[in-house]
Amino acid sequence: MVAGLITADLHFNSLDRTRALLDTLVTPVYWVADIPSRLSQWQETHIVSRGTLQEDNERLRRENLILEGRTQQMASLQAENIRLRALLNSTALLRDDVLVAELIGVSPDPVRQQVVLNKGAGEGVYVGQPLIDADGLMGQVVEVSAFTSRVLLITDVTHAIPVQVNRNGVRAIAEGTGSLAALEVHHVSATTDIREGDLLVSSGLGGRFPVGYPVAIVTSVERDPGHAFARIRAQPTAALDRSRHVLLVFTAAQGEG
Amino acid sequence: MVEGGAHGYWVVLASLFTAAVLAVIPLPAWLVWGRPEWIALVLVYWCIALPHRVGVVVAVFAGMAMDLLEGAVLGQNTFALAVLALLSVALYQRLRVFSLWQQSGIVFLLIGIHQLICQWVQNLEGVGARSLLFLLPALTSALLWPLVLHTLRGLRRHYRVA
Numbered sequence: 275m276v277a278g279l280i281t282a283d284l285h286f287n288s289l290d291r292t293r294a295l296l297d298t299l300v301t302p303v304y305w306v307a308d309i310p311s312r313l314s315q316w317q318e319t320h321i322v323s324r325g326t327l328q329e330d331n332e333r334l335r336r337e338n339l340i341l342e343g344r345t346q347q348m349a350s351l352q353a354e355n356i357r358l359r360a361l362l363n364s365t366a367l368l369r370d371d372v373l374v375a376e377l378i379g380v381s382p383d384p385v386r387q388q389v390v391l392n393k394g395a396g397e398g399v400y401v402g403q404p405l406i407d408a409d410g411l412m413g414q415v416v417e418v419s420a421f422t423s424r425v426l427l428i429t430d431v432t433h434a435i436p437v438q439v440n441r442n443g444v445r446a447i448a449e450g451t452g453s454l455a456a457l458e459v460h461h462v463s464a465t466t467d468i469r470e471g472d473l474l475v476s477s478g479l480g481g482r483f484p485v486g487y488p489v490a491i492v493t494s495v496e497r498d499p500g501h502a503f504a505r506i507r508a509q510p511t512a513a514l515d516r517s518r519h520v521l522l523v524f525t526a527a528q529g530e531g
Numbered sequence: 532m533v534e535g536g537a538h539g540y541w542v543v544l545a546s547l548f549t550a551a552v553l554a555v556i557p558l559p560a561w562l563v564w565g566r567p568e569w570i571a572l573v574l575v576y577w578c579i580a581l582p583h584r585v586g587v588v589v590a591v592f593a594g595m596a597m598d599l600l601e602g603a604v605l606g607q608n609t610f611a612l613a614v615l616a617l618l619s620v621a622l623y624q625r626l627r628v629f630s631l632w633q634q635s636g637i638v639f640l641l642i643g644i645h646q647l648i649c650q651w652v653q654n655l656e657g658v659g660a661r662s663l664l665f666l667l668p669a670l671t672s673a674l675l676w677p678l679v680l681h682t683l684r685g686l687r688r689h690y691r692v693a
Contacts (some may be wrong), residue, residue, distance in 0.1 A: 276606045276609055276610040276613065277606075277610075279605050279606035279609065280604055280605070280606035280610070280652060280655070282605075283604045283605040283606060284604055284655065284656060288601070289605060293599070293605065296595070296598050298601050299599075300551075301595050302549045303552055303555060303596075303600055304555060304600070306548075307552045307556045307557075310556070310581055311557070336542045346686070358590070379555055379557070380555075380557050381601060381602055382554055382555045382556075382558075382563075382566060382600070382601055383601045383602075383603065384563040384564050384566075384664075385653060385658050385659060385660050385665075386601070386602060386658060388602050416602075417602065424602050426600075430658075431658055432657065432658060433659075434570070441682045452661075454560075476576045515560065
């Protein structure tokens, strides 16, 4: 019986619906396990000295001013971008809608890099939906139940993401290593122009991830004459092990799903 | 008798639920490989204490819940915990007369077997561990066995679960 179950879940998709339903049933466990971190968060927000609040307020005002200053030119730049794209006969880039979600659990199994979010099918989350935080791409949704969803992080060993070098547009595939701090870029020939410190952004090829979100920064490039390809490691820009508030992106093509 | 039985089951379920919560509670990064197998520990205790009531069937349901919680292949923990329960129910008469540390030794073996089965299924899926670190929970669980035993025994006597 168990062998049948393992085979069915591993090789066919027929159990997806059942899984979604059963996942909803075990949700309370995640809610209870999340209580300590919610308490500490509550404590952080409610038991703060006046001085700290004032400092925070001051700092946020300054940040806001800087960000506003930077966005002043956004509107005209965007319009210009759309005009130029129209000239090139390519489709206009649409701004993506996002949904703020909170992380309520981390996969307890160290061989799996997955997190659980507090938004599910009820809020329109769908399988394959990309997840970002303030600094970059985090992963994609792999399971949706009624109130929660499970996200596979980009560093999971079973995950790969198409990227390109922001500096020159060289395309590659970044695969997870199972460690939260590293991605590996595979099958890049030794002569390709890719350097330490290069920013890798999502290339949008494959149609799953939207274009242009930062993914990782190249930390080391080894060119060994004995190997056909360069050995490239990169560090994810997103705070995969620290972010609590994350954004689910509704891409224009799949938003109805 | 029937009422007492229902009452007893409530304690078993509550302890399993607590174990499940402990099993998914976030741990610091240096501890993740050593996370004790709480569900397995609690299950072994109940199999030894109430072999006529808790056995493979309870293990299968607890295992299913763990598979869902871990996002594992359905069947990984189910299989591992069912084997664990089967062995504990078969060994309960011997285990009851063992000293605490002898019991810990057996728990180490049982949970080691549990980990091996989990590892085996994970390798089918292609995500298995690349080192022997996956056996670490067997050690941490064995060290925690006296604590689990005393807590659950206290609960069982307090609520007169039989």
